[in-house]
Amino acid sequence: MLDIHEFGGLLRSRGFTFFSGVPCSLLKNLINYAINNFQYIIATNEGEAVAISSGAYLGGKRSCVLMQNSGLTNALNPLTSLNYCFQIPVLGFVSWRGEPGIKDEPEHTLMGEILPSVLDVCRIPHAILSLDIEEAKYQLDRAEKHYERDEPFFFIVKRDTFSDEPLKKKLIFEQYKRAIVETKSDTYLPTRLEVLEIINRHRDGDVVILASTGKGGRELFEIEDAINNLYMVGSMGCVSSVGLGLALSRPEKRIIAIDGDGALLMRMGSLATNGYYKPKNLLHILLDNNSHDSTGGQETVSQNIDFSHIASHAGYNRSICTNSPERVGEIIEEWKKEPVLSFLHAKIKKGSKQNLGRPTVAPYHVKRRIMSFIKGSANV
Numbered sequence: 001m002l003d004i005h006e007f008g009g010l011l012r013s014r015g016f017t018f019f020s021g022v023p024c025s026l027l028k029n030l031i032n033y034a035i036n037n038f039q040y041i042i043a044t045n046e047g048e049a050v051a052i053s054s055g056a057y058l059g060g061k062r063s064c065v066l067m068q069n070s071g072l073t074n075a076l077n078p079l080t081s082l083n084y085c086f087q088i089p090v091l092g093f094v095s096w097r098g099e100p101g102i103k104d105e106p107e108h109t110l111m112g113e114i115l116p117s118v119l120d121v122c123r124i125p126h127a128i129l130s131l132d133i134e135e136a137k138y139q140l141d142r143a144e145k146h147y148e149r150d151e152p153f154f155f156i157v158k159r160d161t162f163s164d165e166p167l168k169k170k171l172i173f174e175q176y177k178r179a180i181v182e183t184k185s186d187t188y189l190p191t192r193l194e195v196l197e198i199i200n201r202h203r204d205g206d207v208v209i210l211a212s213t214g215k216g217g218r219e220l221f222e223i224e225d226a227i228n229n230l231y232m233v234g235s236m237g238c239v240s241s242v243g244l245g246l247a248l249s250r251p252e253k254r255i256i257a258i259d260g261d262g263a264l265l266m267r268m269g270s271l272a273t274n275g276y277y278k279p280k281n282l283l284h285i286l287l288d289n290n291s292h293d294s295t296g297g298q299e300t301v302s303q304n305i306d307f308s309h310i311a312s313h314a315g316y317n318r319s320i321c322t323n324s325p326e327r328v329g330e331i332i333e334e335w336k337k338e339p340v341l342s343f344l345h346a347k348i349k350k351g352s353k354q355n356l357g358r359p360t361v362a363p364y365h366v367k368r369r370i371m372s373f374i375k376g377s378a379n380v
Contacts, residue, residue: 001131004162008033010137011064014144016091018056018249020049021066026095029162031066036169041248041277043241044269046071050078051238052273054088055245058230058371059253062147063245064091069098069115069156070108079152080122081234082242087364089147092154093129099158119154129155150364183308183321189349190325192287196220198325199256199285202332203228208246208374211258212239214294215352216287220258221359227369231359237267240274240284247279250374254281254336261288261302268310271343275315280339283332284316289350297350311343323347 007030011017019034020041021027034040039061043049046067053063067075072094083090098104098112111118119126125146130136143153192215200223203209210230211217217231232239243257264270264286274284286307292298312319317340320331328346335342359366 001160002129002133002136002162004029004033004165006133007136007162008037010140012038014140015062016064018053018061018063018245019066020052020056020063020245022046022049022068022071024066024068024095024097026068026097026157026159026161027066027093029165030093030157032165032167033162034064034066035167036165039248041245042273044273045267046075047078047235047238048241048267048270048273050075050090051082051235051241052245053090054078054082054086055242055247056249057088057090057245058242058367059246059249059374060371061249062091064093066093068095069111072111072115072118076118076122078235078238079124082232082238083152084123085233085363086367087150088367089150090152091143091147092124092152093157094154096128096156096158102159115156119156124152124154126154126156129157129161131161189323189347191351192216192289192293192348193219193223193353194325195287195328195346195348196258197223198329199258199332200224202329203256204254204336207254207256207336208370209256209258210239210243210246212236212260212263214260214263215356216258216260218356218358219353222353222357225359225361228373230366230370231363233363237263237265237270239263240282241267241270243282243284244270244274244277244279246374247282248277251279251281253374254283254339255279256283256285256332259284259286260293261286261290261307262292262300264307265300265302265305271311271314271316274341275311278315278317278341280317280341283335283342283344284311285328285344285346287346287348289348291350293350293352308343308345311345316341316343318342319345321345321347
């Protein structure tokens with residue numbers, strides 16, 4: 001058994017101080033230690049945890065994710081289409097429920113059998129965490145080398161790996177008054193391009209813009225390719241979670257996360273996480289055209305969803321619904337002057353720019369230059 005304090009000290013000595021995850025009984029002592037001693041963000045699902053940790057990495061934090069192996073499949077989407085494409089490393093700890101030869105609940109049987117193979121197929125380097133502290137040090141050295149090569153590394157954690165760690169620190173919940181600041185609409189619906197042009201026009205030098213996968217990022221790239229833009233590819237529904245991790249790791253920066261209705265519907269739990277942690281430097285903008293525009297215009301179910309009220313009740317300090325491009329610009333300026341966690345639901349019409357291209361900058365280069373921008377370096 002590993003002494004949790006000694007192992008935690010090894011993580012700290014290597015700079016890993018930011019954690020996010022979903023609980024598992026096999027990882028409870030490591031999770032409790034992380035909550036007691038590090039910055040730990042509660043995630044509603046494992047993919048969200050990966051996205052949050054990825055955002056923290058962009059902000060300069062060395063980050064870890066913790067999850068049960070049944071939840072690894074939830075995390076594979078961002079691991080394969082965000083972390084792999086952008087070369088964003090993360091140090092993972094995944095429990096081995098259903099380990100062959102160990103009696104466990106029936107729902108863990110299959111995942112227990114295939115866990116190492118799943119990591120192999122996804123080209124994620126991994127190791128079974130040793131119970132010997134000296135061997136664990138060597139394993140951490142190996143993991144760190146992968147991390148420094150911008151590759152993820154996962155530890156498979158068996159039952160009874162860590163010594164006991166009682167939960168001592170309680171996360172603080174901020175009470176707030178739920179209110180919709182403004183809801184305004186008329187018959188006119190702007191295009192996505194019109195709203196993105198307004199957003200781009202109201203950027204300042206220190207604003208980071210994260211655009212969701214699909215035509216949102218592609219149209220933003222055509223408007224202006226800026227070093228403080230990140231165009232998401234894949235990892236649908238993860239843009240505001242990346243924004244959360246970045247906002248929490250770099251509170252002096254202002255982060256705008258541009259979402260789509262189909263994407264947000266896929267991971268609506270992110271609204272609750274964002275609302276709980278309330279980074280005032282995060283503005284979450286939803287461009288809603290009731291469709292999956294990037295895949296042929298199929299309808300979403302967003303017609304039935306009052307996003308602004310949901311965001312407000314999830315804990316956003318300010319929640320606004322409008323279809324006025326001019327009002328979008330005003331809201332951005334108001335947020336910059338008096339920052340609070342804000343949600344802007346902008347209703348737009350279906351369709352996109354004709355002959356729309358794709359970003360010509362490789363995702364890993366986008367990552368490098370935005371990290372240089374965040375660090376304040378001119379070398380991009």
